[in-house]
Structure formats: C-alpha cells, structure tokens
Amino acid sequence: MQGALRKGLVGWRVPVVGVSVLAVVGWVLFLGASLVFPKLAPVFWVQFAIDLFVLTLFGLSLNLLMGYGGMVSFGHAAYYALGAYASALLVKKAGLPMPLAFVLGPFFAAGGAMVFGFFAVRLTAIYFAMLTLAFSQIVFAVVFKWTKFTGGDDGIQGVWPIKALAAPPVSDNYYYFSLGVVLVCALLLYLIVNSPFGYTLRAIRENPRRAEMAGVNVRLHQWVAFVIAGFFAGVAGSLFVFFQGSVNPDYAGVARSTDPLIVALLGGMHNYLGPAVGALLYKIIFFYVGRQFPFLWQLIVGIILLGVILLFPGGIMGAITERRWRRLPFGRRKGVPTVAPGEVETPTGSSVGGGNGGR
Amino acid sequence: MAGDKVIFACKGLSKAFGGLRAVDGVDLEVREGELRALIGPNGAGKSTFFNLVTGQLRRDRGEVYFNGHRIDGLAPYQVMRKGIARTFQITSTFRRLTALENVQVALFVHHQRHLNPLALFVPGHKSMAEQALHLLEQVGLADSAHKPAGVLSYGDQKRLELAIALASEPRLLLLDEPTAGMAPTERREAMALIARIARERGLTLLFTEHDMDVVFGYAERITVMHQGKVLVEGLPEEVRASPEVQRVYLGEHG
Numbered sequence: 154m155q156g157a158l159r160k161g162l163v164g165w166r167v168p169v170v171g172v173s174v175l176a177v178v179g180w181v182l183f184l185g186a187s188l189v190f191p192k193l194a195p196v197f198w199v200q201f202a203i204d205l206f207v208l209t210l211f212g213l214s215l216n217l218l219m220g221y222g223g224m225v226s227f228g229h230a231a232y233y234a235l236g237a238y239a240s241a242l243l244v245k246k247a248g249l250p251m252p253l254a255f256v257l258g259p260f261f262a263a264g265g266a267m268v269f270g271f272f273a274v275r276l277t278a279i280y281f282a283m284l285t286l287a288f289s290q291i292v293f294a295v296v297f298k299w300t301k302f303t304g305g306d307d308g309i310q311g312v313w314p315i316k317a318l319a320a321p322p323v324s325d326n327y328y329y330f331s332l333g334v335v336l337v338c339a340l341l342l343y344l345i346v347n348s349p350f351g352y353t354l355r356a357i358r359e360n361p362r363r364a365e366m367a368g369v370n371v372r373l374h375q376w377v378a379f380v381i382a383g384f385f386a387g388v389a390g391s392l393f394v395f396f397q398g399s400v401n402p403d404y405a406g407v408a409r410s411t412d413p414l415i416v417a418l419l420g421g422m423h424n425y426l427g428p429a430v431g432a433l434l435y436k437i438i439f440f441y442v443g444r445q446f447p448f449l450w451q452l453i454v455g456i457i458l459l460g461v462i463l464l465f466p467g468g469i470m471g472a473i474t475e476r477r478w479r480r481l482p483f484g485r486r487k488g489v490p491t492v493a494p495g496e497v498e499t500p501t502g503s504s505v506g507g508g509n510g511g512r
Numbered sequence: 513m514a515g516d517k518v519i520f521a522c523k524g525l526s527k528a529f530g531g532l533r534a535v536d537g538v539d540l541e542v543r544e545g546e547l548r549a550l551i552g553p554n555g556a557g558k559s560t561f562f563n564l565v566t567g568q569l570r571r572d573r574g575e576v577y578f579n580g581h582r583i584d585g586l587a588p589y590q591v592m593r594k595g596i597a598r599t600f601q602i603t604s605t606f607r608r609l610t611a612l613e614n615v616q617v618a619l620f621v622h623h624q625r626h627l628n629p630l631a632l633f634v635p636g637h638k639s640m641a642e643q644a645l646h647l648l649e650q651v652g653l654a655d656s657a658h659k660p661a662g663v664l665s666y667g668d669q670k671r672l673e674l675a676i677a678l679a680s681e682p683r684l685l686l687l688d689e690p691t692a693g694m695a696p697t698e699r700r701e702a703m704a705l706i707a708r709i710a711r712e713r714g715l716t717l718l719f720t721e722h723d724m725d726v727v728f729g730y731a732e733r734i735t736v737m738h739q740g741k742v743l744v745e746g747l748p749e750e751v752r753a754s755p756e757v758q759r760v761y762l763g764e765h766g
C-alpha cells in the first residue's frame with residue numbers, strides 16, 4: 154500500500170519537461186526554505202549555510218573527477234586556493250572591483266589546472282593522486298614563501314565584497330549571492346556530467362582502453378575534465394575568500410584537499426548529489442563534535458568515514474538508493490560476473506601509450 | 513565479396529618481448545570486403561599482431577597501411593578514427609554503463625559530440641539513443657538495452673562489443689576470437705550474424721578464431737601464423753590441404 158503510493162508519486166511526471174513531480178516538489182520546498190532561511194535563522198547559521206554551500210560546490214567539482222572520471226585527486230585545494238588568491242590579489246594588487254575579481258578568479262584556477270592537469274593525466278591511480286598532491290604542495294609553498302606578493306603565512310586581509318553584499322558580520326545578501334552562484338554552478342556541473350562529454354568521461358572511468366579503442370583521445374578528455382573541475386573549485390575558493398575577507402596558505406593545505414574527498418565519500422560519489430549530502434553531514438558533525446572537541450574531531454570524522462565506507466560503499470546516497478543498486482554490479486552481489494583477469498583497469502587514467510598496452 | 517583494392521597491408525611487422533619474437537616480420541594484404549581469418553596455435557602472435565595494428569603496442573619494425581595511408585606510429589584513437597574498429601579476446605565493455613549507453617558513447621565519439629562545447633549542456637541520454645538502439649537491434653541485444661553491460665552474459669557482451677565497434681562505421685573490423693567462450697550453437701549463430709553484417713555493410717573483416725568450423729565456414733581466405741611468422745596463406749581448401757599447417761596443429765595437440 155505504502156509502497157504503491159510512493160511508486161505512484163515518484164512515477165508522476167510533469168508533462169512537457171518530464172521531471173518527476175516529487176523532484177519538483179522537493180526543489181520548490183528546498184528553494185523556498187533557502188530563501189526565507191536567513192530571515193529566520195541567527196547569524197551563526199547563516200554563516201554555517203554559506204560555508205556549506207561553498208563546501209558543496211567544492212565537493213561537486215572534485216566529484217566530476219573522482220565519481221565520474223575515476224581520477225582521485227589528493228590536491229584539489231590547489232585550484233580552490235588559486236581561485237581565492239587570484240580574486241584577492243586582483244582586488245588588492247590590481248585594484249579591480251570585486252565583481253570582476255570574483256569572475257576572473259576561477260579562470261586562474263582553470264589555468265593552473267590546465268598546467269598541472271597536463272602532467273597529471275599522464276599518470277594513473279596512485280601516481281595520479283600523488284602528483285596532484287605534489288602540485289597542491291607547490292601552490293602551498295609558493296603562497297607561503299612569496300611573502301611580498303601573497304603575504305606569506307599571514308595571507309591577505311581585508312578582501313571584502315562590494316557594499317551591496319557586505320555588512321558585518323555577514324549579510325543576508327552574501328548568503329543569497331552564494332546560494333545563487335552555487336546553484337548555477339551545480340546545475341552547470343549536472344548538465345556537464347550528463348552530457349555526451351560526461352558519458353564519455355564515465356566510459357573512460359569504466360575502461361580507458363576500450364574508450365581509446367572507440368576513438369577517444371583519453372588523455373585529452375581527462376585533461377578537459379581536470380580543467381573544468383579546477384574551474385569550479387576556483388569558483389568555490391573565490392566565493393569563500395570574499396566571505397572570509399581574507400586568504401592564507403591553508404587554502405591550499407592538505408586538510409583543504411581532503412575536505413572534498415571526505416564529503417564525496419560520505420555522501421556517495423556515484424550519485425550526483427552525494428557530495429552535497431556529504432557536505433551537510435560533514436558540517437553537522439563538525440558543529441556537534443569539532444567545536445567541542447577540536448582535538449578529537451579528526452579522529453571522529455575518520456571513524457565515521459570508515460564506518461560509512463565499510464557499511465555503505467556507495468556513501469549515504471548509495472545506501473538510500475541501495476535497492477536499485479543491488480541489481481547493479483557495483484557491489485559484490487551474487488550472480489554478477491566479476492571482472493575477468495587481465496581486464497582489471499586502474500581507476501584512473503589510461504592504459505595508453507608507452508607501448509605497454511595489454512593483450 | 514572481396515574486390516581488387518587492397519585496403520589493409522603490412523610489411524615486415526615485428527615485435528619482440530625480451531627475447532621472444534611474438535610477431536616476426538609479418539607481411540599481410542587484405543582486400544576490401546574480404547572475410548579473412550587469422551589462425552594459429554596459442555601464442556602464435558595473433559593478438560599481438562592486432563595490438564600492433566591498432567597502435568596499442570609499439571612495433572619494433574615494419575609498416576602498416578590502411579586505405580592508402582600509413583598508420584603505424586599513430587595513437588590507438590587515431591587509428592580508430594581512420595576507419596578501423598576492433599573487439600578484444602577478453603570482452604571489454606563499459607561495465608557500469610547500460611548496453612545502450614555503451615553504444616551511445618561510441619556514437620558520440622564517432623560523431624565528435626563528446627568534446628563538442630555546444631553539446632556540453634545537451635542531455636546525453638537522449639542524444640543518439642535511437643541510432644544506438646538500432647545498432648543493438650542489429651546484434652540482437654535490444655531487449656537488454658537498459659541493463660548494465662557488466663551483468664550481460666559473456667556471449668551478449670561479445671555482441672555488445674560488436675555493436676560498439678559498428679558504431680564508428682569502420683571499414684575494417686578486427687575481431688579477436690569473436691566466439692570464444694560461447695556454446696557451439698551460439699558460436700555459429702554469432703559468426704553468421706557477423707558475416708551478414710559485414711556483407712551488408714561492405715566491411716572488411718580480419719578475425720582470429722580457434723573454432724575450425726567457424727573458420728572454414730566463413731573465411732574467404734585464411735592466414736596461418738606460427739611462432740610469430742606467417743606460415744601459409746590461401747583459400748580454405750589450400751590451407752586445409754597444407755602439410756605444414758597440419759604439422760603445426762598436430763604438433764600442438766600431439
């Protein structure tokens with residue numbers, strides 16, 4: 154009875170656009186709640202929400218690489234930091250108005266991703282991960298050491314948005330601005346992962362050799378994905394810098410790189426909204442645990458992450474959609490063929506080139 | 513039926529793994545529209561030969577020509593774009609994508625949509641879905657269109673690979689043991705299907721196969737490899753009558 158009812162609701166589709174009624178209702182409720190939220194909630198929670206939006210976008214951008222491309226980056230903060238520093242420096246050193254600096258910042262992140270990604274996509278699996286980590290360390294070292302230009306350890310202070318978006322301690326307008334930016338970016342990323350480009354990226358994740366044999370320039374495709382992911386990480390960084398009013402080398406730190414990783418793993422990297430759910434959970438855990446026990450917090454997140462990964466390899470969203478997934482070969486369910494020996498592909502990159510292609 | 517035009521040729525193609533000469537100075541010519549079998553005992557170098565042709569392995573020596581162009585030294589994806597497609601000895605599909613999506617991706621790539629900025633915001637699942645379904649119908653997989661490739665039976669995965677290969681509208685199809693792992697009746701069906709599609713489309717076919725019924729039932733010409741070299745090439749009856757071929761095969765089984 155219940156099940157039938159639910160099925161009926163889910164099954165209803167809005168004519169013309171063909172979207173499920175439930176989804177439309179859900180989004181309308183979400184948007185409505187988001188719009189009135191800053192009017193009702195105390196300042197602390199408005200800040201909390203902005204923080205959450207930024208982390209969500211950061212996680213979604215990494216998941217383009219990880220969930221859809223099979224490329225696990227340990228250094229995604231490099232592009233977040235590049236976006237943040239570029240925006241801050243454009244305001245402080247070049248004297249550009251904030252809106253222009255905000256728009257241009259992510260392009261510097263994309264530029265950095267273009268350079269680093271060019272090398273990274275030539276490697277696979279753990280080598281890819283280590284190289285991305287190394288690149289983020291380079292960014293860290295540069296902003297840390299180049300004191301004259303980047304402010305070194307102290308970073309850059311007083312990077313505030315235009316008046317319309319700023320009023321201490323944080324304005325509702327910056328909240329709406331962040332919400333809008335993150336929603337637009339999330340929609341763009343959603344369209345990208347579901348476009349022919351996105352499907353081809355998934356195909357590469359599944360089987361780079363087969364993709365190459367279907368005529369895909371695997372490295373080029375991965376490179377483009379890397380740049381897109383870097384761009385959106387840059388948007389997250391730029392958004393955050395005008396929220397904080399300052400930037401420092403921690404933006405490129407290892408901890409900042411693990412944030413989107415944890416968020417995607419918690420929420421589920423095989424679901425588009427996984428990182429969003431993961432970000433919410435992560436922030437809630439931080440609120441209840443991190444502030445009270447700053448020294449235990451890492452440990453507790455680690456334990457929760459371990460539990461989620463062991464119990465629900467597909468993260469929270471994977472667990473929610475488990476029924477459907479049971480039939481798919483993601484898990485170790487019976488009746489599903491395992492990968493034939495010699496066909497195992499590393500999760501990232503290609504088996505291309507070097508003359509080492511398998512049989 | 514084969515025309516007069518040589519569409520594929522290689523000269524002195526060689527590859528050694530350490531001291532093992534897996535492919536050793538192979539010369540081969542295939543005419544347009546021909547159904548050519550490449551046979552030989554295990555380890556003869558057939559798969560290695562395919563990997564050299566497609567650029568997956570780097571050759572030590574030799575030249576490869578396709579349709580008048582020299583293709584050795586090209587990256588695999590470039591070779592594919594010249595009009596060659598292949599399937600693998602061990603099935604190779606996009607396991608967590610549905611059968612339909614598998615073929616769609618191949619179509620995206622062939623029609624250059626996968627990197628087209630204008631197609632970046634187009635819903636992929638609707639794009640080229642009809643053509644993909646049509647290809648699945650041709651290989652008899654339409655009923656499984658929405659199943660993940662990884663749950664398909666081995667034989668169906670081979671069919672899916674064929675559909676992926678056909679999506680790029682190749683002129684030369686390299687099939688590495690297209691019927692391996694299938695039941696005997698299924699083998700003949702599968703090969704009949706392949707031969708029919710090849711004839712309809714005027715495709716040139718170069719396939720390896722261990723099932724002699726399949727080989728002698730469908731190949732118009734046969735090339736026999738042994739220890740990396742071409743031992744004999746000829747019409748099926750010539751190959752069947754060749755004492756060298758019998759020695760190689762008897763030697764293997766005896």
Ligand SMILES: Nc1ncnc2c1ncn2[C@@H]1O[C@H](COP(=O)(O)OP(=O)(O)OP(=O)(O)O)[C@@H](O)[C@H]1O
Pocket residue numbers: 510511512529532534552553554555556557558559560561601
């Ligand atoms: N990557 C590799 N590294 C080292 N040796 C290899 C490699 N690939 C193939 N070989 C060797 O090269 C020889 C030819 O192998 P190949 O796979 O081409 O044979 P085949 O004719 O396809 O055999 P089968 O009928 O068993 O598929 C074999 O001795 C094999 O062990």
Ligand SMILES: [Mg+2]
Pocket residue numbers: 558559560601688
């Ligand atoms: Mg072989």
